[in-house]
Amino acid sequence: MARAATTADPFNAVAEPRRRQLLDALGGRERPVNDLARSLGLAQPQVSKHLRVLREVGVVTVREEGRRRLYRVNGRALKPIHDWVKSYERTWADRFDELDVVLQELKRKEEEDASDA
Amino acid sequence: MARAATTADPFNAVAEPRRRQLLDALGGRERPVNDLARSLGLAQPQVSKHLRVLREVGVVTVREEGRRRLYRVNGRALKPIHDWVKSYERTWADRFDELDVVLQELKRKEEEDASDA
DNA sequence: TTGACATATGCCTATATAGGTATATATATT
DNA sequence: AATATATATACCTATATAGGCATATGTCAA
Numbered sequence: 507m508a509r510a511a512t513t514a515d516p517f518n519a520v521a522e523p524r525r526r527q528l529l530d531a532l533g534g535r536e537r538p539v540n541d542l543a544r545s546l547g548l549a550q551p552q553v554s555k556h557l558r559v560l561r562e563v564g565v566v567t568v569r570e571e572g573r574r575r576l577y578r579v580n581g582r583a584l585k586p587i588h589d590w591v592k593s594y595e596r597t598w599a600d601r602f603d604e605l606d607v608v609l610q611e612l613k614r615k616e617e618e619d620a621s622d623a
Numbered sequence: 624m625a626r627a628a629t630t631a632d633p634f635n636a637v638a639e640p641r642r643r644q645l646l647d648a649l650g651g652r653e654r655p656v657n658d659l660a661r662s663l664g665l666a667q668p669q670v671s672k673h674l675r676v677l678r679e680v681g682v683v684t685v686r687e688e689g690r691r692r693l694y695r696v697n698g699r700a701l702k703p704i705h706d707w708v709k710s711y712e713r714t715w716a717d718r719f720d721e722l723d724v725v726l727q728e729l730k731r732k733e734e735e736d737a738s739d740a
Numbered sequence: 741t742t743g744a745c746a747t748a749t750g751c752c753t754a755t756a757t758a759g760g761t762a763t764a765t766a767t768a769t770t
Numbered sequence: 771a772a773t774a775t776a777t778a779t780a781c782c783t784a785t786a787t788a789g790g791c792a793t794a795t796g797t798c799a800a
Contacts (some may be wrong), residue, residue: 509639514724522757538777540775582714668749719748
C-alpha cells in the first residue's frame with residue numbers, strides 16, 4: 507500500500523509545508539491565486555494545485571469573482587487536528603498548576619451554563 | 624518531486640492514522656511492541672516500522688529492557704503542530720467572548736509573573 | 741546448547757505524490 | 771474581434787511510502 511492521499515483528511519493535507527504557508531498567507535481575509543503565488547514566490551499552477559487539495563478537505567473555500575477565485579481559510583476543518591494534539595499538550599506544558607486548573611474549571615462551567623441556557 | 628518523507632517532521636509522521644493510534648494506545652505509560660501490536664490488531668513488523676518513524680521525529684523514545692523495547696510518547700515533539708493549529712482555533716471557537724478574554728489575560732499575566740520571578 | 745520469545749530489518753509491489761511546463765478555459769479590455 | 775489576464779488542468783518523472791512476508795539479531799529459559 508502507498509501512503510494515504512493528501513486529500514484523505516486534514517492531517518495529510520496540512521503535512522505539506524507549502525500548504526501550511528498558503529493557509530498562513532491567507533490569514534483571515536480572502537485572496538486570489540496569483541496574489542498568493544507572488545507572496546510565496548511560487549508558480550501559479552502549483553498554488554492552484556495546493557489550493558485544490560486544501561479545498562477537497564474543506565480547509566479552504568472559494569468564491570468566484572469575475573475571472574478571479576478568492577480563497578478563504580475555513581479553520582473549522584482543522585479542528586480534528588487541534589482536538590487530537592490538544593490531549594498531548596499536558597506533556598510539555600508542565601504548568602498545569604493550581605491557577606490553571608481553576609481557570610480551566612471556570613471556563614468549563616461557563617460553557618456548561620451557556621449550553622443549558 | 625515526491626512527497627516529503629514521513630520522517631521529515633512531526634506533521635508528516637503523524638499524518639498516518641495508524642501512527643496516531645499507536646500514540647493514543649501508548650497513552651502516558653510505556654509499552655512493548657508486541658503489546659501494542661495485539662492492542663491494535665496489527666502485525667509486529669508494521670508496528671516496529673511505524674514506531675521507527677515516530678522515533679526518528681522524536682515523538683516516541685525507547686528504553687531497552689531485556690529482549691523488549693519499551694516505547695513512550697514524547698509529547699513535546701508534537702508542540703509545533705499544536706502551536707501551528709492553535710492560531711486557527713479562533714475560527715471555530717466563536718465563543719472568544721468577554722469572560723474568555725479575561726481568563727486568557729489572567730493566565731497570560733500569571734505566566735509573565737512566573738517567568739520574571 | 742538448544743529452542744522459545746521479542747524485535748528489527750530486508751525485499752517486493754502498487755500508488756500517489758510535488759514540481760516543472762504547456763495548454764485549456766473563462767473573463768475582461770481595447 | 772482580437773488580445774490580455776486569471777486560473778485550472780494535463781502530462782511527465784523521481785521518489786517514498788505501507789503492508790505483507792521472510793528472516794536476521796538478540797535475549798531468555800530449560
